[in-house]
Amino acid sequence: MKQVVCSSLTGIDDLSITSDATAPALNPHSVRIEVHGCGVNYPDTLIVRGAYQFKPPLPFAPGGEVAGVIVEVGSEVSRLSVGQRVAGICLWGGFAEEVVVPANSVIAVPEAMELTVAAGFTITYGTTIHALRQRARLQPGETVLVLGSAGGVGLAAVEIASAMGATVIAAASTADKLALATAHGAKHTINYLEQDLKRTVKSLTDGKGVDVVYDPVGGDYTEQALRATAWNGRLLIIGFASGTIPALRANLLLLKGCQAMGVFWGDFIQREPDASEQNMQQLFEWYQSGLLCPHIHGVWPLEDVRNALHAIENRSVMGKLVLSPKI
Ligand SMILES: NC(=O)c1ccc[n+]([C@@H]2O[C@H](COP(=O)([O-])OP(=O)(O)OC[C@H]3O[C@@H](n4cnc5c(N)ncnc54)[C@H](OP(=O)(O)O)[C@@H]3O)[C@@H](O)[C@H]2O)c1
Known part of the structure; x- marks a missing residue:
């Protein structure tokens, strides 16, 4: 073969x-x-x-x-x-x-x-529903900042967070990528090569910051995004596509009363097969009803x-x- x-x-x-x-x-x-x-x-x-x-x-x-x-x-x-x-x-x-x-x-x-x-x-949408549902426990009406928002897991996060009733701020490196994220449900966009990530998030959220950060990129963006979280915020650590694993400052977690959360979908599907199966059925339902594209x-x-x-x-x-x- x-x-x-x-x-x-x-x-x-x-x-x-x-x-x-x-x-x-x-x-x-x-x-x-x-x-x-x-x-x-x-x-x-x-x-x-x-x-x-x-x-x-x-x-x-x-x-x-x-x-x-x-x-x-x-x-x-x-x-x-x-x-x-x-x-x-x-x-x-x-x-x-x-x-x-x-x-x-x-x-x-x-x-x-x-x-x-x-x-x-399976990998992109499965990882993302696990991150937003079981890890961040995302609620309707919350705000989600998605880094790398036109990549595989990033675009899935834009769609799933929108399907869960959240407001999505999409961050990416080009206008074409941001236009794609908007077409898939993002309400606001940030070009993080051209705009200051923390300051722009704060201005888009009336100074409050975002409830959830979805981070598959890592590098310098992680700390900027963490600084742009709201009280009780959740930072989802998905991956390090930038090639750099960031070190987190514990004082930022303390001052914001927020949590950094690891997401390891490969282990989740082995350890919690029933929850994983329910996640996949939910994704297929959303797909069939047109919420995911x-x-x-x-x-x-x-x-x-x-x-x-x-x-x-x-x-x-x-x-x-x-x-x-x-x-
Ligand atoms: N935790 C888990 O269970 C899990 C599951 C699946 C994937 N992941 C991880 O998630 C990350 C993204 O995976 P993916 O398949 O979605 O990747 P992808 O489709 O290539 O998307 C990654 C995005 O990261 C951004 N990026 C920034 N710097 C980059 C660089 N130096 N090289 C490549 N991309 C860069 C790019 O967006 P901009 O150009 O807009 O910056 C790109 O669209 C990987 O680290 C992967 O291992 C983790």
Whole structure:
């Protein structure tokens, strides 16, 4: 079968494509999925350099989330069947024609959702609903500042916070990105390359600050955003796409009576599977009622994997980029 190959941890430019890879073996608790699309996520740029939380044995195919059709079911799996349209979290192996995924990491995709949309939905929207619902306990009428608001998780945060009845302030680096965030529900925008983040948030909120900060970017923006939170505010630590993990000043948490909250969706879905399942059902309901409208930057062939990962690294992707072995 065709797949992307990472045979050394030397980065994006050394990835290759093969057409005669051996399909992965099925085990009793897993299913084999014929891949229609695989979402491209920021961690894919790290895993091929050995710089992510886990390091698959070489050689491997990157690609952490897929959508497609089940073609084989393990002997111990009863709730899934051949022919079902599904999305699955595989961590790696998704940039391929077939992937084997543990059954407990697979969810049925509603007919109303195209598989290329589902391919980039689970990680970004799943992470974000967990962050806003279980961690921040976001309430209708609260304000949310979203950093990196046109990226994968950022745009999901704009949509989900809006669906939960919050007012969204979107921050990003270009006018095009801010226009996209506005089209997806943001009420106010801030270009954080050109405007002072803290001062602009304060002026947009009559000096009060925001109730929740959604931060997948890190670096210097984290402290600026923390300084722009309201009393009882919550800072959601999602990730560090800027490449810099910030150090937080504890006195700021004290003075604002606010909380910094870690968000680790990968562990949440293992530790709290029932809550995760309810989150996904809520997301699919919102999708079917038109409250969520994921933006697909493009669906590119597997052969474009190097361009795709470079596009993530150079901040030119808006919404989700998907690789497909079907085109
Ligand atoms: N905690 C969790 O469970 C969880 C789950 C999923 C993802 N994440 C993390 O969330 C972060 C974002 O992931 P994603 O897939 O949404 O990424 P993405 O689509 O590439 O979006 C990241 C955004 O960060 C901003 N950014 C600022 N500096 C950047 C830089 N030097 N390089 C790249 N982007 C930069 C960009 O927006 P501007 O150009 O507007 O600044 C970009 O749109 C990653 O750190 C990822 O590991 C965490």
